[in-house]
Each structure stands twice: as C-alpha cells, then as structure tokens.
Amino acid sequence: MKDNNKKKKVALIGCGLIGQSWAISFLSAGFSVSLFDPTEGVTEAAKEKITARLSDLQNHGLISKRKISDYLNQIYLAPSISKAVEDCVYVQESGPENLDIKQELTQNIDKATSENIPIASSTSGIPTSLYANEVEGNYRCIVAHPINPPHLIPAVEIVPAPFTSQSTTKTVKEIISSIGKEPLELNKEIPGFVVNRLQGALLAEAFNLIKEGICSAQEIDKAISEGLGLRWSFMGPFQTIHLNAPEGIAGYVDRYEKMYQGMFEHLDIEWSSVIKLGLEEELLKLYDLSEREKYEKDRDNRLTKLILHKTKT
Amino acid sequence: MKDNNKKKKVALIGCGLIGQSWAISFLSAGFSVSLFDPTEGVTEAAKEKITARLSDLQNHGLISKRKISDYLNQIYLAPSISKAVEDCVYVQESGPENLDIKQELTQNIDKATSENIPIASSTSGIPTSLYANEVEGNYRCIVAHPINPPHLIPAVEIVPAPFTSQSTTKTVKEIISSIGKEPLELNKEIPGFVVNRLQGALLAEAFNLIKEGICSAQEIDKAISEGLGLRWSFMGPFQTIHLNAPEGIAGYVDRYEKMYQGMFEHLDIEWSSVIKLGLEEELLKLYDLSEREKYEKDRDNRLTKLILHKTKT
Numbered sequence: 361m362k363d364n365n366k367k368k369k370v371a372l373i374g375c376g377l378i379g380q381s382w383a384i385s386f387l388s389a390g391f392s393v394s395l396f397d398p399t400e401g402v403t404e405a406a407k408e409k410i411t412a413r414l415s416d417l418q419n420h421g422l423i424s425k426r427k428i429s430d431y432l433n434q435i436y437l438a439p440s441i442s443k444a445v446e447d448c449v450y451v452q453e454s455g456p457e458n459l460d461i462k463q464e465l466t467q468n469i470d471k472a473t474s475e476n477i478p479i480a481s482s483t484s485g486i487p488t489s490l491y492a493n494e495v496e497g498n499y500r501c502i503v504a505h506p507i508n509p510p511h512l513i514p515a516v517e518i519v520p521a522p523f524t525s526q527s528t529t530k531t532v533k534e535i536i537s538s539i540g541k542e543p544l545e546l547n548k549e550i551p552g553f554v555v556n557r558l559q560g561a562l563l564a565e566a567f568n569l570i571k572e573g574i575c576s577a578q579e580i581d582k583a584i585s586e587g588l589g590l591r592w593s594f595m596g597p598f599q600t601i602h603l604n605a606p607e608g609i610a611g612y613v614d615r616y617e618k619m620y621q622g623m624f625e626h627l628d629i630e631w632s633s634v635i636k637l638g639l640e641e642e643l644l645k646l647y648d649l650s651e652r653e654k655y656e657k658d659r660d661n662r663l664t665k666l667i668l669h670k671t672k673t
Numbered sequence: 674m675k676d677n678n679k680k681k682k683v684a685l686i687g688c689g690l691i692g693q694s695w696a697i698s699f700l701s702a703g704f705s706v707s708l709f710d711p712t713e714g715v716t717e718a719a720k721e722k723i724t725a726r727l728s729d730l731q732n733h734g735l736i737s738k739r740k741i742s743d744y745l746n747q748i749y750l751a752p753s754i755s756k757a758v759e760d761c762v763y764v765q766e767s768g769p770e771n772l773d774i775k776q777e778l779t780q781n782i783d784k785a786t787s788e789n790i791p792i793a794s795s796t797s798g799i800p801t802s803l804y805a806n807e808v809e810g811n812y813r814c815i816v817a818h819p820i821n822p823p824h825l826i827p828a829v830e831i832v833p834a835p836f837t838s839q840s841t842t843k844t845v846k847e848i849i850s851s852i853g854k855e856p857l858e859l860n861k862e863i864p865g866f867v868v869n870r871l872q873g874a875l876l877a878e879a880f881n882l883i884k885e886g887i888c889s890a891q892e893i894d895k896a897i898s899e900g901l902g903l904r905w906s907f908m909g910p911f912q913t914i915h916l917n918a919p920e921g922i923a924g925y926v927d928r929y930e931k932m933y934q935g936m937f938e939h940l941d942i943e944w945s946s947v948i949k950l951g952l953e954e955e956l957l958k959l960y961d962l963s964e965r966e967k968y969e970k971d972r973d974n975r976l977t978k979l980i981l982h983k984t985k986t
Contacts, residue, residue: 594983
C-alpha cells in the first residue's frame with residue numbers, strides 16, 4: 361500500500377493538534393502533505409511540531425527509520441487554500457468546531473479544489489449535512505473523525521451525508537486504510553456519531569454514580585483502567601458479551617437483560633428484540649460459537665500479555 | 674505482603690470458573706486454599722483445572738516459577754462447608770447467581786465460620802442487603818465482585834451493606850490488595866454496582882445504535898477496540914476528560930456538555946452541577962493541571978507502547 365502513496369499529495373487545512381497528527385500519519389505512510397492554516401505563523405509552527413513528533417515516534421520504533429530530512433522534504437507550506445489543494449488527491453479539514461466557520465471554510469475549499477477530490481472534515485460532532493448542504497460540490501464532502509491523539513489511535517469514523525457520493529465514501533475509506541488507520545463507516549448521520557455516543561453514555565453513568573454518592577472518581581477510573589478497559593483494548597463490547605455465554609449473544613441477553621433493565625429507569629429498548637435485527641446473525645458469522653474455547657484461550661493469552669506489558673511500562 | 678500470606682488459609686465455597694480463578698489468585702500470592710463445592714465431583718475437578726492454569730500462567734511468566742507440586746500442597750479439598758472454613762482467615766463464596774441459594778448458602782457458611790472472619794460473595798449483581806439480611810453474623814458479610822476472567826483482571830468491587838462492619842470492609846480490602854488485586858470500594862449499594870452499570874450504559878447505547886441502523890456490530894466493536902478502549906486500558910474516563918481540556922474537567926464540561934446533551938433524550942443530569950459535588954476538587958488533587966503537559970506525554974508514550982505491543986501480539 362505504502363508504495364502506492366508515493367508521489368501522492370494530500371492537503372491539510374487547519375494545522376492545530378489534529379492537523380499536525382494527520383500530517384504525521386500521512387507522511388509516515390509515504391504521502392506528501394501541503395499544510396495551510398489561516399492564522400499567521402501557525403503553518404510554520406506546525407512544521408516544527410510535526411518534526412519533533414516524528415523523531416519521537418521513530419525513537420519508539422513506531423514508524424520506520426527514514427531520515428527526518430526526507431520527511432521534511434515532503435512537507436509544503438502553502439500560502440493559501442488554493443495553493444494547498446493544488447495537485448492533491450485528498451483534502452482533510454481540521455478547523456474549529458464552529459458551524460459558521462466550517463460552512464465558510466468548506467465553501468472555500470470546494471471552490472479551490474478539482475472535482476471529485478474528497479473533502480473530509482475532522483469534526484467530532486457536526487454532521488456534513490449541516491455544514492456542507494449549500495456547498496456546490498457537496499457530493500465529495502464527508503466526515504473523517506479521528507480520535508485524540510489521532511497519530512496514535514487507529515479508529516477513524518467515516519460519516520457520509522445523504523448527498524455524499526458512494527465513490528467519495530469508497531475513496532476516503534481506501535485512503536484512510538492506506539495510512540494504517542481503521543475506518544469505521546456509519547450508514548447514516550447521528551449526533552455525536554458512534555465514538556462520542558459510546559463515550560457519552562458511559563460518562564453519563566459515571567456522572568450519575570458521582571451524583572448518587574456511590575464512590576469517588578478514582579474508583580470509577582479504576583473500574584475501567586484496571587477492569588473493563590483491559591478487555592476493551594483488544595475486544596469490543598459485542599464480541600465480549602457474545603463470547604461470555606455458551607449460546608452467544610442470545611444467551612447473554614436472555615440471562616442478563618433483566619439485570620441491566622433493573623439498573624436504568626430509561627432503558628426502554630428491548631435488547632432481546634434488537635438482536636433479531638441482524639445483530640445475532642452478524643456476531644454468529646464473525647465469531648463461530650463452535651470455536652468459543654479457542655476464543656476464550658486467545659482472550660486470556662492476550663490479557664496475560666497485556667498485564668505483563670502494563671507491569672513493564 | 675506475600676510473606677505475610679504464608680501459612681494463612683482461605684476458604685473458597687463454590688468451585689466453578691470464578692472459584693477456580695480465586696484459587697489461582699490466592700495460591701500465587703502465597704495463601705493456602707481449601708475448596709468446597711456441594712455438587713459431587715466438582716471440588717476434585719476444580720483442582721485439576723487450577724493446576725493446568727497455574728502452569729499456563731507460569732509459562733507466560735505472570736506468576737513466579739515455583740514447583741507446581743508446591744502449589745498443590747497448598748490446596749485442601751474439603752468434604753463440607755464446616756471443614757472448608759476451619760482455620761481460615763477469609764471466606765469467598767462463588768455460588769450461583771440466585772437469591773434463594775445465596776441466602777441459604779450464606780446462612781450455612783455463617784453458622785460454620787468463627788466470628789469476625791469475613792464472608793465475601795463473588796455476586797455480580799445481588800447486594801449483600803438482599804441475601805444476608807437474616808444472617809446472624811451479617812456484620813461480616815460483604816460483596817467482593819471480581820471481573821471475568823478474575824485471575825487476570827485486577828479490579829474487584831468491594832460493596833458493603835449498611836450492616837457490614839467497618840473492620841470487615843477494611844480487612845477484605847487488605848486481603849484483596851495482598852493478592853495483587855485492585856479493590857474498588859463503594860460507599861453504598863446500588864443495583865449492578867459500578868462495573869456492570871458502566872458496562873450496561875455503554876451496551877445500552879450500542880444496542881440503540883444497532884436498532885437505529887447506524888452501523889454494524891463490528892464497527893461498534895472497532896470503535897472500542899481500535900479507539901476508546903486503547904486509552905481506557907490505562908486511563909479511566911474521568912482522567913481522560915480532565916486531561917482533555919486546559920482547564921480540566923470544568924473546561925471539558927463547559928465545552929462539551931451541550932454536545933452530549935444533544936445526543937441523549939434522557940440525559941437529565943446536569944454535569945456542570947455534578948462537578949461541584951467534589952468531583953472537580955478530587956480530579957484537581959489527583960492530576961495537577963500544572964503538570965498537564967507531562968500527563969499528555971505519558972499518555973502518548975503509553976499509547977505508543979501499547980500499539981507496538983498490540984502489533985506484536
């Protein structure tokens with residue numbers, strides 16, 4: 361994949377922390393990047409910060425040992441949006457989380473960029489429908505939301521608007537995969553997308569536990585960092601419960617739905633009906649229950665290694 | 674600590690998966706264990722399974738290289754509850770998740786056990802108030818809830834009932850710490866305790882996303898295992914958001930409460946008022962904001978190492 365990226369250039373508009381992280385991901389995957397930030401001095405400062413982080417990552421062995429000067433030769437500091445997007449195969453906008461600013465910025469990028477080149481936004485919460493509805497080339501607008509710190513976390517949410525073309529979504533997923541990231545495609549827009557909704561639901565309960573005086577913040581943090589978070593660092597929540605009952609997710613829901621319903625007043629969704637909407641079928645296909653023992657062994661092996669790793673670091 | 678555990682014996686009542694895991698944790702920390710399960714043959718079978726897992730863990734280097742026969746000499750197979758609890762400093766009950774059975778089992782353990790010896794239950798959801806209310810020695814009854822797989826996951830929830838004595842809670846926390854586990858003490862009982870409430874809140878939203886057709890189960894799993902779960906494997910949710918804004922949690926709530934409220938119809942708790950209930954104060958004490966840059970560097974270092982570790986395994 362990486363060889364294919366050589367001689368390809370992407371434009372990164374907005375050079376704060378998120379823009380800098382994107383630069384690191386694209387550069388280490390072989391791309392050239394052109395940077396532009398409307399605030400004076402930010403583009404230049406970004407280049408220095410990118411350089412410092414690149415050598416950090418090299419020292420850790422996370423990216424390959426090329427000369428830093430080789431990377432620097434791949435960075436173009438652009439004086440304007442139109443110069444930045446010249447000859448680029450992809451544009452990633454990482455401007456402020458403000459609807460008005462994002463609308464105007466996207467308009468300007470769209471006007472300057474050749475047709476069919478995708479324009480992705482790093483927004484963590486504003487759907488493309490809201491900020492790009494009036495944009496002429498809205499068919500190539502889409503969300504590609506990374507997770508902080510984006511140069512380290514693989515997951516990137518890909519959220520097309522109803523007006524986004526299928527070929528845009530496809531191209532964006534391919535580019536994101538080609539830089540070693542893990543694209544998660546949403547079928548449709550929803551406030552907060554998936555990542556922040558999952559985080560928000562957990563946080564809401566954490567705040568509730570504090571309000572009810574159940575325990576301290578430190579105990580809640582440990583329930584995750586010394587508990588649930590260990591499994592979740594390599595195994596998602598559905599995989600976890602699917603493998604926690606001999607009959608898979610249906611058995612788990614059968615056994616525990618009542619317990620969970622007893623916890624939350626507002627739990628108005630019947631899990632047992634949701635699993636019939638393709639969820640059980642998908643999980644049975646992903647994780648064959650006849651191999652459950654093997655999965656359990658794998659889980660325990662990975663946990664053992666993770667705990668040894670944590671002890672060392 | 675481990676030397677102090679030598680010559681001390683704990684009784685493990687109920688020898689399914691959870692009881693076996695407790696045995697491994699206690700044995701590897703130097704304790705002797707006496708096992709009893711009411712179902713015929715289960716106690717003997719447990720000993721074999723414990724032996725197999727102990728050598729697995731030794732091969733991984735997670736527990737020290739003593740002769741397996743040394744461990745086996747520390748296991749007593751008891752023919753009855755009263756024989757099992759003889760000379761024990763602690764009793765851990767891991768019976769079925771059934772209120773009637775747990776009530777009767779706890780009565781029987783209480784009658785057989787010397788006074789002041791703690792009787793902890795592995796229950797994941799039944800509060801001590803419910804199953805031990807009628808027990809004569811209820812002052813020494815308490816929940817010590819481990820997380821699956823319990824011989825690997827450090828967190829153990831310690832949940833006293835209103836009638837549990839303070840010295841019971843203190844002793845149980847000390848014993849749990851002395852076997853290398855991380856006790857999380859709850860101030861009061863609540864259905865599902867903390868761990869399953871946090872897991873339940875996240876699962877409820879995951880089921881909701883499936884019901885709304887937003888994405889597949891696999892995408893949700895990746896949002897955790899390639900996203901949020903990486904940070905959470907060494908950093909709890911409050912620490913994460915506290916360090917995500919220059920002003921700490923107050924700044925984070927100020928910036929994002931509206932976004933989160935926009936996601937959930939039933940979010941009826943004002944986060945901005947909850948942080949005044951000691952939460953902000955606690956977090957500022959735990960993580961001094963003047964050291965925020967250092968914390969951020971630490972986080973990135975740990976993430977880098979975790980990602981390298983995941984790539985290897």
